[in-house]
Amino acid sequence: MLPAILAVGVTTAVFIALAVFLLIAERYLVNYGVSNVSINEGSTIFEQDGGTTLLSALYDHKIFVPSACGGKGSCGFCKVVVPEGGGPVLPTELPFLSRAEQRSGVRLSCQVKIKQDIQIQIPEDLLAVKEYRARVSEIRQLTYDIKEINLELIEPEHISHHPGQYVQLQAPDPAGGFIHRAYSISSPVYDDTKVQLVVRLVPDGIASTYVHNLAVGDEVLFTGPYGEFRLNDDPDREIVLVGGGCGMAPLKNIVLTAENRWPGRKVKLFFGARTTKDIFYLDMFKELKEQHPNLEVVYALSDPLGPEEHWDGETGFVHLSVDKYLEQTSRRQAFLCGPPPMISAVMQILGEKGMNPDDIFYDKF
Amino acid sequence: MNLTPVWVVFLGSIFTNNILFASFLGMCSFLVVSNRIPTAIGLGTAVTFVMFCTTVINFLIYHYILVPLGLDFVSFIIFIAVIAAFVQFLEMFVERFSPSLYYALGIFLPLITVNCAILGASLFMVIRNYNLTQTVFYGLGAGLGWFLAIALMAGLREKMGYSNVPRALRRTGIVMLMAGVIAMTFMGFTGMLSTG
Numbered sequence: 001m002l003p004a005i006l007a008v009g010v011t012t013a014v015f016i017a018l019a020v021f022l023l024i025a026e027r028y029l030v031n032y033g034v035s036n037v038s039i040n041e042g043s044t045i046f047e048q049d050g051g052t053t054l055l056s057a058l059y060d061h062k063i064f065v066p067s068a069c070g071g072k073g074s075c076g077f078c079k080v081v082v083p084e085g086g087g088p089v090l091p092t093e094l095p096f097l098s099r100a101e102q103r104s105g106v107r108l109s110c111q112v113k114i115k116q117d118i119q120i121q122i123p124e125d126l127l128a129v130k131e132y133r134a135r136v137s138e139i140r141q142l143t144y145d146i147k148e149i150n151l152e153l154i155e156p157e158h159i160s161h162h163p164g165q166y167v168q169l170q171a172p173d174p175a176g177g178f179i180h181r182a183y184s185i186s187s188p189v190y191d192d193t194k195v196q197l198v199v200r201l202v203p204d205g206i207a208s209t210y211v212h213n214l215a216v217g218d219e220v221l222f223t224g225p226y227g228e229f230r231l232n233d234d235p236d237r238e239i240v241l242v243g244g245g246c247g248m249a250p251l252k253n254i255v256l257t258a259e260n261r262w263p264g265r266k267v268k269l270f271f272g273a274r275t276t277k278d279i280f281y282l283d284m285f286k287e288l289k290e291q292h293p294n295l296e297v298v299y300a301l302s303d304p305l306g307p308e309e310h311w312d313g314e315t316g317f318v319h320l321s322v323d324k325y326l327e328q329t330s331r332r333q334a335f336l337c338g339p340p341p342m343i344s345a346v347m348q349i350l351g352e353k354g355m356n357p358d359d360i361f362y363d364k365f
Numbered sequence: 366m367n368l369t370p371v372w373v374v375f376l377g378s379i380f381t382n383n384i385l386f387a388s389f390l391g392m393c394s395f396l397v398v399s400n401r402i403p404t405a406i407g408l409g410t411a412v413t414f415v416m417f418c419t420t421v422i423n424f425l426i427y428h429y430i431l432v433p434l435g436l437d438f439v440s441f442i443i444f445i446a447v448i449a450a451f452v453q454f455l456e457m458f459v460e461r462f463s464p465s466l467y468y469a470l471g472i473f474l475p476l477i478t479v480n481c482a483i484l485g486a487s488l489f490m491v492i493r494n495y496n497l498t499q500t501v502f503y504g505l506g507a508g509l510g511w512f513l514a515i516a517l518m519a520g521l522r523e524k525m526g527y528s529n530v531p532r533a534l535r536r537t538g539i540v541m542l543m544a545g546v547i548a549m550t551f552m553g554f555t556g557m558l559s560t561g
Contacts, residue, residue, distance in 0.1 A: 007439045010430060014443050018450035029457040088468050 035085075036117045039063070044127075048114050054080070055110040063122065064129040064223040066168060070179055071110035077182075078109045085118030129223055130156060132167075134195060136218045142280035145201045146246055147212055148186070150194060151220060158192045159224070161185060163231060163257040164250045164335055164361070167195060167224030171210040181207035184337070184363070185225065186249035188256035195222070198249035229335060229361045235262040238332035242322060242346050244272040247337035248281060250363070254335060255285070259292045268296045268325065272318030272342060274303045276311055298325055319345035323352075330354045336362040367494040374499045378506030381555050384482045385514040386548040391482030394473050395515050396540055405519035406512075407466045408473055413508030415455060415477055416486050419448050420504030423487040424497060437491075444487045445478075452478045482511055517547060 032050025037057060039045070048057045055071050055078050058064075069075035076096030083105050089097065093108045109120075134151035142148050153159060168180040187196035202208040214220065231239070231254065239258055241251040251269060258267050273279050285297040300314035300321045314321045319342065326349075334350055336343050343362050350360055369377075384390050391412070398408045423444050431437050456474050460467045467474065477483065486507045490500050521543055530539050 003435060006434055007436050010434060010436055011439055011442060011446075014426065014430075015446055018446060022450055022453055025454050025457055029461045087464060090468060091472070 032115045035114050037114065038117070038119045039127075040121055040124075041119070050113075050115050052114055053110055054082075054086075054107075054112040054114060054118070054120070057114055058109060062131065063127060064131065064168075065109050065122070065126060066182070066226045067110060067180060069110075070177070073108060073111050076108065079106050080109045081105050081121040082107045082109075082112060083119050083121065085116050086112045086120075087115065125228075126226075128160075129226065130159075131221065131223045132156060132159065132195070134220055134222070136214050136216050136220065137194070139214065139216060142198065143278055146280060147199055147201070149197045149199060149211060149214065150187075151196070151222075152194050154219070159195060160192060161189060161225035162227070162229065163189055163254040164229035165225035165227035166250070167197075167222040168226065169197070169207060169211070170221040170223075171207040173206060179206055180223075182226070183211075184227075184250035184253070186252045188253055188260060190257070190260055195224075198246045198252070200246040231258065232333045232359075235265050236331065238266040238268065238329070240268050240270075240322075240326065240332050240334040240350070242270045242272075242318060242334070242336045242338070242342075244318060244338035244342055245278070247363070250337055251335065252281060255288070255295065259288065259295060263292060264294055266294045266296075267292075269298070270318050270322050270325070271297075271299045272321075272338065273299060273301055275301060275306065276309045296325070317345065318342060319349050322346055323349045326350075326353050328354050330356055330359075332359065334360045336360065338364075340364045367496070367499065369499065371498055371502050374495065375502040375506040378503050379510040379513065380551065381557065383510040383514060383551050384485060384507045385511050386544070386551040388482075388485060389548075390485040391480045391511055392544075394476060394480055395511075395518065395544075396537055398470070398473050399515050399518040399522055399540070402516065402519045402523060404469045405515045408470055408477075409512030409515045411455060411459070411470065411474065412477060412480060412483065412515075413505070413512050415448070415451055416483050416508035416511070417501075417504040419444075419451050419483060420486050420490050420500055420507075421497075422447050422451070424490055424495075424500040427491060440491065441484075444484060448483055448487075449478045482507070514547070518543065 030051045034047050035050050037046050037048050037054075046061050053071060055065060055067060065078045065080060067075065067078040071078075073092045079096070079101070081104065086105070086107050089102060089107065090111050093111050096108055097106055132153055133155045134153050136149060137152040138150040140148040164184070166182045166184045168182050170178050170180055173179045183197040183199060185195055186198045187194055197211070199208055199211045201212045239254065241254055243251045248271060251271075255267055255269055258265055269285065279299060282297070282299055285295070289295045289297060298314055298321050300316060300318045301311055302315075302317050305311055314324075332355060334355060336346050343364050347360060347362070351357070378384070381387070385392070385395060394408060399405050426443060426447065427437070427440055431440055431443065452475060455477070456467075459470070459474060486504060489507075490503055495503055518540065522540065525539070534542065
């Protein structure tokens with residue numbers, strides 16, 4: 001017994017000695033002094049203790065660069081332009097940067113450490129991103145694995161966003177700390193005191209499990225809005241929306257926003273599902289269609305019908321319906337949101353219909 | 366006590382008992398980081414430094430703490446902890462004073478922690494019953510031996526950029542073959558020194 005206790009004691013003592021040595025070394029070696037961080041050619045300047053990552057320094061100053069992985073260098077969302085003071089590009093960043101991006105100084109802000117005065121450029125939109133505190137006001141079960149979560153904003157009370165944008169919801173990580181996941185806003189732009197999300201329960205997904213376990217009255221934190229999609233302002237331009245599963249979220253927002261702002265504008269919504277059990281929002285769109293005859297809604301089921309199922313809509317993969325219902329024109333804008341194979345199939349069809357790739361915006365997940 | 370003269374320990378650890386070519390320890394980083402001479406020299410220097418310092422520290426801990434207390438059975442875990450802490454220190458040091466080397470070594474700098482040659486040197490030091498002077502020269506020699514091996518291989522691989530390697534042997538395959546051939550030439554040193 002004694003040797004065992006002695007062994008544990010000695011091992012612990014050696015470990016503690018090593019830890020103390022490292023702490024002392026860190027104090028003297030990783031102390032870079034205070035550096036200036038200058039954003040967008042001096043429009044914002046703050047001082048920062050050296051040695052921290054750019055991403056966490058920006059978060060400390062309430063500039064919310066998107067990041068889904070929490071600074072581990074695995075999502076590639078936190079890109080910013082660093083013209084000066086960022087040091088060489090790290091091997092950990094290379095998988096996320098194209099050659100053009102590397103030439104123009106794009107970096108992953110979670111990998112850049114502040115060691116000297118540094119200049120960065122961030123899109124103005126990102127400076128408008130805020131952190132929101134909100135309360136769950138209503139939860140609806142849309143299908144067996146998709147829930148609609150309605151959040152009432154507490155602080156700040158209003159949000160201004162463009163349809164198609166997303167927020168980053170904070171969820172506790174069972175392994176400690178927090179993770180952030182992106183969810184599109186499904187409530188229309190004019191409803192600026194609330195944010196609605198449509199979340200599918202991903203097996204073993206940390207954030208989606210957290211969201212599905214929320215109850216009415218719970219408080220959540222998120223940052224936003226993020227996303228570069230902008231609706232074309234020309235009311236004569238047709239809007240084509242294609243989605244599957246919880247890809248419905250941004251599409252619903254776009255439909256409601258567009259019909260509110262341009263009541264006569266042509267909007268075509270295509271939604272792909274497997275079976276009748278995966279269908280949601282169809283009744284709501286049918287009602288909306290009665291007030292807005294220019295809205296066209298097509299749901300397509302890809303799986304063969306079961307013995308108990310009744311369906312009078314389209315069948316087959318959703319890109320076949322897109323092919324069937326769209327005529328040849330380049331005067332339209334498209335937003336696609338769904339799994340990668342669906343996006344590639346629809347992209348090809350839209351190209352054949354004469355659309356310019358610049359007018360197609362997509363979000364793969 | 367091992368009575369081998371110090372200079373024999375030193376030269377032996379570089380040539381006849383080269384830790385890479387005789388014991389084949391530390392192969393992973395040897396295979397991957399031997400593409401270019403400057404990087405290979407950088408990693409070789411880092412490994413030499415870590416190997417030298419950790420064998421000496423481990424010698425002191427082993428002979429002045431573990432053996433008197435009869436705790437030599439925890440030597441593995443202590444050795445690894447010392448190596449890990451030392452590599453952490455080295456990482457901070459290199460990042461501060463030579464950022465370009467830090468970026469060139471990338472992931473292989475922290476991976477020195479699990480470079481088996483380093484733990485191997487500490488264990489050989491124990492098995493062969495070296496005294497402190499011998500350990501000092503053994504740690505340095507083993508490090509220099511690894512440095513020599515990776516620098517040789519990087520030189521060959523840079524030249525090999527101009528040769529037409531059969532497709533099936535490109536990258537790791539040809540490197541393994543060359544390592545084998547170099548190991549055989551190093552065997553030619555055997556018998557020049559008797560390292561005990």
